[in-house]
Amino acid sequence: MNAILLILGMMVVTYIPRYLPFLAFSRRQTPRLVKRFLRCIPYAALGALILPGAVTAIPSYPLVAMVGIAAAIICAWIRKEIILTVLISVTVTFLILSILKI
Amino acid sequence: MKKNGNQPSQLREGILASLPIFIGYIPVAVTFGLLAKSTGVTLLETFLFSALVFAGASQFMALQLIQMGVSPIQIIAVTFIMNFRHFLMSSYLSTFFPEPNHFLLPFISFGVTDESFAYLATRKEHPGHHFVLGLQYSAYVSWVGGTLIGFLAGAIIPRTLQVSMGLALYALFIAILIPEVKKxxxxxxxxxxxxxxxxxxxxxxxxxxxxxxxxxxxxxxxxxxxxxxxxxxxxx
Known part of the structure; x- marks a missing residue:
């Protein structure tokens, strides 16, 4: 029971920040400076989502993770298909871990 | 202006576009289900975590804190801080939707995750409501479904594969970011x-x-x- 209350609480505090901006920002013309700032959020967020998390994605084997990341970068640079990049990166990582018998 | 292409086809396009996220979520969700089970969380609670909170990192954090005996109020406070980044993401996404009273916005905002945001925010044209819903809720099905699979059958997935899949979401972010950076x-x-x-x-x-x-x-x-x-x- 207690756990369900915890989950409901987590839901509320997660949902409010997700919803509020839709009420606030879509209402009227946003000033140009704010618009430019908002426009940069995707790139800033992607950078912060990738680093440092990606390096520690394979617990206790950062080097293996880095090879997987490198594979993803190279693949994404050459081809635009997202799914291909994801599959190649995971496969490369899996092969290395299997060969090293980790 | 947004094209208002017909809604079912927008929905279908959104679902198709979600494929990388759909696949990327499964291993993470399976891990969550598996971990929840080993923490002693019931099947119903595990399901509710993914179905109601729908924010991976905070769910993992909650499991860890539950195990450490941290009080629910504190866990909720940490969750708020941890998920507040979505405020920034929603701020950006809201610029796609000029009508604040649109009846779908409460659902679209519930579906805001790092991954769907990253995908939507870097698209060339502004997506319509139904495209966004298709993308987000296909990912949602994968997240909730993966959680249940993890709770019920997670142990049968080979450990090496599970570990390598840990890189999937990062590869997804990289795949989204690189073409932007090139431009x-x-x-x-x-x-x-x-x-x-x-x-x-x-x-x-x-x-x-x-x-x-x-x-x-x-x-x-x-x-x-x-x-x-x-x-x-x-x-x-």
Whole structure:
């Protein structure tokens, strides 16, 4: 029971920040400076989502993770298909871990 | 202006576009289900975690804190800080939808995750409501479904495969970011700044991890908005 209350609480505090901006920002013309700032959020967020998390994605084997990341970068640079990049990166990582018998 | 193509076809396009996210979520969700089970959380509670909170990192954090005996109020407070980054993401996404009273916005906002945001925010044209719903809720099905699979059958997935799948979501972010970076130097600098600041803050352990990413995004977006020229700052 207690756990369900915890989950409901987590839901509320997660949902409010997700919803509020839709009420606030879509209402009227946003000033140009704010618009430019908002426009940069995707790139800033992607950078912060990738680093440092990606390096520690394979617990206790950062080097293996880095090879997987490198594979993803190279693949994404050459081809635009997202799914291909994801599959190649995971496969490369899996092969290395299997060969090293980790 | 947005094209109002017919809704079922928008929905279908959104679902198709979600495939990488759908696949990327499964291993993470399976791990969550597996871990929840080993923490002693019931099947119903595990399901509700994924179905109602729908925010991976905070769910993992909650399991850890439950195990440490931290009080629910504190766990909720940490969750708030951790998920506040979505405020920034929703702020950006809201610029796609000029009518604040549209009946679908409560559902679209519930579906905002790092991954769906990353995908939507870097698309060339503004997506319609139904495209966004298709993308988000296909990912939702994968997240909730994966959680149940993990709880019920997670142990049968080979460990090496599970570990390698840990890279899937990062590969997804990289796949979304790289084409943008190739097009625009300010975008590249903004992303690198975000990553570096987040790394430094994480290393310094001065703030909690929820704050780290918020600060990193704010500072990097600030730097980026100084670099972007007027044309890039405008909507295409």
């Amino acid at each position: 625009s130097v300010p975008a590249a600098i903004t992303a690198i700044t975000g990553g570096l600041i987040h790394s430094l803050l994480t290393r310094s352990k001065y703030f909690s991890s929820g704050w780290n990413i918020i600060i990193a995004i704010l500072v990097a977006a600030g730097v980026g908005s100084l670099l972007m020229n007027e044309k890039e700052g405008e909507d295409q």
